[in-house]
Amino acid sequence: MQEQYRTVARAGEHETEINRSRFICALAPAATEQDAQDFVARVRREHPTATHNCFAYVIGADASVQKASDDGEPGGTAGVPMLQMLTRREMRYVVAVVTRYYGGVKLGAGGLIRAYGGAVGEALDALGTLTRQRFRIVTVTVGHQRAGRLENELRATGRTVREVRYAEAVSIEIGLPDAEVEDFRRWLADATAGEAELELGDEAYGDA
Numbered sequence: 001m002q003e004q005y006r007t008v009a010r011a012g013e014h015e016t017e018i019n020r021s022r023f024i025c026a027l028a029p030a031a032t033e034q035d036a037q038d039f040v041a042r043v044r045r046e047h048p049t050a051t052h053n054c055f056a057y058v059i060g061a062d063a064s065v066q067k068a069s070d071d072g073e074p075g076g077t078a079g080v081p082m083l084q085m086l087t088r089r090e091m092r093y094v095v096a097v098v099t100r101y102y103g104g105v106k107l108g109a110g111g112l113i114r115a116y117g118g119a120v121g122e123a124l125d126a127l128g129t130l131t132r133q134r135f136r137i138v139t140v141t142v143g144h145q146r147a148g149r150l151e152n153e154l155r156a157t158g159r160t161v162r163e164v165r166y167a168e169a170v171s172i173e174i175g176l177p178d179a180e181v182e183d184f185r186r187w188l189a190d191a192t193a194g195e196a197e198l199e200l201g202d203e204a205y206g207d208a
């Protein structure tokens with residue numbers, strides 16, 4: 001499993017003009033292939049009169065799902081260079097749609113490849129990227145009398161408190177790199193005089 005991956009920082013658009021053709025690249029994070037397909041469909045609905053709406057997406061921290069479409073452009077001149085730009089930048093969980101409004105000047109195969117790949121690259125530069133780190137979800141359960149102080153100490157030591165649930169006891173969910181779990185277990189025993197319980201959950205990606 002990948003220790004980390006890069007994705008687009010936020011959804012957005014970036015437009016460029018080449019020989020009177022408008023190229024509008026829409027980028028968005030996509031957690032699943034269905035999310036990516038829904039985004040493509042939405043962009044197509046927003047640009048029904050466009051000459052082409054070409055797309056590419058990469059899903060999975062290991063890039064296990066990769067799809068691209070030329071949407072009527074000559075084969076291999078649109079979707080593939082878009083996908084290549086995403087994979088060259090090591091982008092994951094991301095979808096790109098480049099909408100083209102034809103301006104009357106043919107670009108040729110080489111020009112199309114540069115235009116579509118370049119539109120994605122420029123959009124990534126404009127919108128920014130971020131890195132997601134793999135971590136383990138850990139739930140700490142402790143009595144109410146210790147919970148407030150423990151939560152403050154967790155935040156003070158730089159831990160990411162993801163959720164706090166109050167019931168008969170208080171459950172505090174945090175994210176930890178796997179390599180730090182045993183050290184954290186010892187710290188927790190000291191901090192709570194052994195009264196807290198620790199439960200390891202699933203792995204996830206985020207700003208842990």
